[in-house]
Amino acid sequence: MLKVILQGHDKFYGITDIVRMFFGDISEDRDNSCVTAGDGPDLTLVNTLEKDGRSFTFTSDGGRRYEFDGPAIEPGREVKRSLYMALSDITGIKMPWGCLSGIRPTLVASEEGSEADLTGKYLVREDKAALGFETAKEENRLLGFIPPEDLNIYVGVPFCPSRCSYCSFISQDISHHMKRLGEYGNALENEIRTLAPFITRKISSLYMGGGTPTVFDDAQFASILDCIFWNLKIDKDCEVTIEAGRPDTITISKLDAMRAHGIGRICINPQTMRDETLQKLGRRHSVADVIRAYEQAAERGFDVINMDLIAGLPYETGDDFVRSVKRLIELGPANITVHTLYKKRRANMSRETVLDRDDGRGDVDAAVREGYRLLYEAGYHPYYLYRQKDTGHGLENTGFAKGDTGCLYNVAMMSDARDVLSFGAGGMSKRCFEQEGSSSKHRVERCPTVKDVLTYIELSGEAARRKAAFFEL
Ligand code: SF4
Known part of the structure; x- marks a missing residue:
């Protein structure tokens, strides 16, 4: 079983996403600050976030250490990147989108502004960096x-x-x-x-x-x-x-x-x-x-x-x-x-x-x-x-x-x-809502709306009233 211990941070969401890229049977143990993959190798990794905002990941026996030698990125992405480097090396698998695990890589492409940033900072493969960058431009044009x-x-x-x-x-x-x-x-x-x-x-x-x-x-x-x-x-x-x-x-x-x-x-x-x-x-x-x-x-x-x-x-x-x-x-x-x-x-x-x-x-x-x-x-x-x-x-x-x-x-x-x-x-x-001072431009x-269709059939008028309040109509 693979175990990833989070040290100096509690960014479970991103860490779980990276582990899930490689393995299944994932569980989080927040009390003990760790994420495990039942089908992973018998190995314990420690994923750190340092006070200077940089992250590195090392095997618990101290045998291997993974740290990105290049520009820093936002801390939530730093911890994902160092864990991705470790798991990619251990499994021999490189993911097409590198350490990007979110649903909208084109947003990162828009933020960064160049294909080289996607490949250089996030370890995205060149063809995907080009696709992400081109698509981001078209999305922004249509928006x-x-x-x-x-x-x-x-x-x-x-x-x-x-x-x-x-x-x-x-x-x-x-x-x-x-x-x-x-x-x-x-x-x-x-x-x-x-x-x-x-x-x-x-x-x-x-x-x-x-x-x-x-x-x-x-x-x-x-x-x-x-x-x-x-x-x-x-x-x-x-x-x-x-x-x-x-x-x-x-x-x-x-x-x-x-x-x-x-x-x-x-x-x-x-x-x-x-x-x-x-x-x-x-x-x-x-x-x-x-x-x-x-x-x-x-x-x-x-x-x-x-x-x-x-x-x-x-x-x-x-x-x-x-x-x-x-x-x-x-x-x-x-x-x-x-x-x-x-x-x-x-x-x-x-x-x-x-x-x-x-x-x-x-x-x-x-x-x-x-x-x-x-x-x-x-x-x-x-x-x-x-x-x-x-x-x-x-x-x-x-x-x-x-x-x-x-x-x-x-x-x-x-x-x-x-x-x-x-x-x-x-x-x-x-x-x-537009927001200032955050990596995400919008909040x-x-x-x-209730998922169960039978409940919806009973309460569709109520669903309308909730939305009127939500949109302040
Ligand atoms: S069951 Fe319906 S919604 Fe689901 S994949 Fe098939 S066509 Fe699409």
Whole structure:
């Protein structure tokens, strides 16, 4: 078992993040100032923070000592860097993003201002430093189109026709909850109607996501769109995106309902263009369904179609992933988002399955690099990027866009610099305040909505009133 003793600091969060990059079965013992990894080597490391703000990590027998020979960084990052150096040396594994463990490496790129700083100070690999820096510039450019005084709206539908094996977002008890879908739609409309009269701020972007918002039947889907557009007074300048993730839920009637409101952005997410993988993941649709849905949406004039892929899926190799990228490039959607499989706590798929490097999937990192190369070659560029805990192989999720088609909502939401009002169960509303004298330019206050859909159905009016108070409407 690996044990990391914290000396001179209590930065458990960052230390745990670094240990988690390399090992699982993590636990924190705050009384004894240590973090352990049950599947790590039998070794004790001491991670220090000195009075001068520098950190070093050493083996408890004094045999090895790790200290960065270069510019100091903020203390919370110093302790992570020296521990990363130790664990990287002990395991022989270098992470693509070096000692950056946060979900938004583009924020660090913006703060630092050069690729050389990312590689030099944070040990980020050169290709990731270039990606982070380029994406940060595009994120900041797009953020400039979203006035800070505007609201951005999220409408959440946490239901899907079946549960993908890698997903923990949707409840295990999906079949039981599906019986309450109609009531959920009514509750959502109730929350929107209750809060809408108090909203006077302009709405820059609206994103209806999930789950799968197109899981509703045709009539209820159209009714919810009507409720959103009429009550929230969505104008033609507002960017509206509907996540129609599962192609088996997309009908001509729903596409027409969206177009009738002028909606031009839709997400149709295959995750892979390989039928065998789709079946094994429990997605209950085929590649032919994806292509049919894409063509129907394109024929109806949706000018920005986003398609998501996941790299590192089990049941397929890196070559399969690259073939999926090529198939999507042939189809030609305006946006392609490349995710790397990551492990969430309650997914059916185990952490070992997600992170295992030796199970025949090949080199996921190399496959992602080849996928990116093909996307650049086809005229796409990265416009937003984020990472998740336990992302396989230490990689990232990157949204690519052709021309000026990047999704403003995605940028607003990830920036933590724009307010987001979230309707629906499990939504997280947030207000962002500028602040001086901190490494983070914004302070964020959050207002969660109850996750349990049955409780939400009962209390959607109450959820609206809480948000009115939170936003001081
Ligand atoms: S479609 Fe998305 S939200 Fe729904 S079960 Fe699959 S991964 Fe989860």
